[in-house]
Amino acid sequence: MSDRKLSVAMFSQFIVFTYMGVSIMNSLLRQLFLIFAFGLLAFPGQSFALCAAQDMAGDWVNKDSQTRGITKLNINFACNDTVLNGVPSNDPDTVQAWGSCSPTDCKWEPNILINRFWDGRKTQYTYAEVVYKKSFATVTLKLYLLDENHLQVISLTDFKDSGKPDYSAIEYFRK
Numbered sequence: 001m002s003d004r005k006l007s008v009a010m011f012s013q014f015i016v017f018t019y020m021g022v023s024i025m026n027s028l029l030r031q032l033f034l035i036f037a038f039g040l041l042a043f044p045g046q047s048f049a050l051c052a053a054q055d056m057a058g059d060w061v062n063k064d065s066q067t068r069g070i071t072k073l074n075i076n077f078a079c080n081d082t083v084l085n086g087v088p089s090n091d092p093d094t095v096q097a098w099g100s101c102s103p104t105d106c107k108w109e110p111n112i113l114i115n116r117f118w119d120g121r122k123t124q125y126t127y128a129e130v131v132y133k134k135s136f137a138t139v140t141l142k143l144y145l146l147d148e149n150h151l152q153v154i155s156l157t158d159f160k161d162s163g164k165p166d167y168s169a170i171e172y173f174r175k
Contacts, residue, residue: 055145060151074096153173
């Protein structure tokens with residue numbers, strides 16, 4: 001049986017299978033090869049991936065409508081496992097916060113999430129932090145995903161040189 005060998009040769013435009021000296025390239029094989037080749041030509045250098053949808057992502061509203069703290073949050077997780085022409089995307093995961101102001105809420109600058117904790121069993125981020133450095137204070141937000149519709153936010157405010165005492169607050173948000 002050693003004389004019965006299957007060999008595959010790839011040429012510049014087609015594949016030839018050889019079995020016992022006979023070349024085989026049927027129409028089905030040609031069709032599959034053309035579909036594969038077209039895919040390589042149509043999408044050179046691109047690869048696609050599926051990012052897990054994050055329960056923490058989205059718009060969150062403070063449960064206390066009379067809060068003097070943070071009124072709402074928008075959390076965005078970027079899909080960074082996509083590669084285009086050999087270059088991975090490098091978009092940051094961000095948080096946009098709004099504080100209680102009158103007559104309308106104060107929009108804070110979007111900022112990058114840090115210190116994220118990934119729960120591999122749930123394929124979800126369940127904790128993240130964001131730090132806002134303002135001219136008068138540094139505010140650290142610790143975000144805890146309680147379930148898909150509830151978020152706990154602990155804010156730690158460290159005032160700079162103003163003599164005001166630092167403080168912390170715990171607030172609850174819903175989607």
